[in-house]
Amino acid sequence: MPDMLSRSLTTIVHASVALGLTLLTTLWVTPTQAQQGADQRLKVTVERVQFKPEQFSVEAVGSARAKRSVTIYPAVADKVVDVNFSAGQRVQAGDILVELDSRRQQVAVNLAKVQLADAQRSVERLQRLRRQPGEGAIPQQELDDAITQRDMAEIELQRAQTELEDRYVRAPFDGVVGITDIEVGDRINEQTVITSIDDRSSLLLDFVAPESALSLLQTDNASLMVTPWQRPQQQIAAEIVQVDSRLNTDTRSIRARAELQNPDEQLIPGMSFRIRLQVKGRQYASIPESALLWGPRTPYIWVVEKGQARRVDVQIQQRQAGYVLVAGDIALDDLLIVEGVQRLRHGQPIRYSEAALESNNSADSSQPQASLGARQ
Structure with a gap:
């Protein structure tokens, strides 16, 4: 009889402890689960897709001389x-x-x-x-x-x-x-040098470009920017005015001449310049490098479609500083997921901050285009 009473008391104690743990679990765990269950969407950061042109460039060094x-x-x-x-x-x-x-x-x-x-x-x-x-x-x-x-x-x-x-x-x-x-x-006498005279209202820049740049020199929509070596922060627009009639067969290069206006005459003949010739090509979606992922066969990105993540396979066209130009099923102003991409799966519900989206768009529109690299 005493043994049975002891076992009963033990059972009652165990049941009481189990009931207490159940109440504690209900009081402390259930609110967290309820909070998580309220929004199962994954939070990400997005920005609108912008299109930029391909740009091909050639760099050279040239020396200036006076127009006359x-x-x-x-x-x-x-x-x-x-x-x-x-x-x-x-x-x-x-x-x-x-x-x-x-x-x-x-x-x-x-x-x-x-x-x-x-x-x-x-x-x-x-x-x-x-x-x-x-x-x-x-x-x-x-x-x-x-x-x-x-x-x-x-x-x-x-x-x-x-x-x-x-x-x-x-x-x-x-x-x-x-x-x-x-x-x-x-x-x-007639052989005595009196002096020299220079018309510095504009300067001519002679430079040598590789054979591969011939098509860039002959196109009408090429832009030319020159930078004095003494003033690396100053960029000046120039214009191609002459291209030689033949290539140098020894160096496989061609001679060209550009002209830049010099109204204040701060630049003088003999100065050396860094010359950058650029030509714009087709427009492609400009994607931050951090948003580009690599699959077994092709790179891809994530975009927002009807509140869900959609995977889009892309083809890289050109790399730029911090960005990649890609081709794929992408439209202007599509919402591109740029942060949180590692945890996504196709069709997964997502959420993002509208205020942060507008702030990113404003910052992107105020920044100048980055410097350009070579095509892959």
């Missing part, structure tokens, strides 16, 4: 009597840079003017006499000889004026002059 650049020599030999410029000075076309001794030439011009005036008077006198009737009329031959002498006097005046003008060395066009070693009193 000449070295100035005198036309004649004589003594320098005046130097009217200094290095770095901007001059206009026709400005006198150097003046040579012109005393003899000035005398020759004055003499030619006197002779021309005398010849002209003789012609006019003979013409009046020819118009008078009677026996005193002047023969036509005498008038013709006078006209010839007048014409020869005009030519002599032009020759004297040309010789006088040769004593003035003028700027051939608007530009900036360089350093000169000429001083007043120097005696110079």
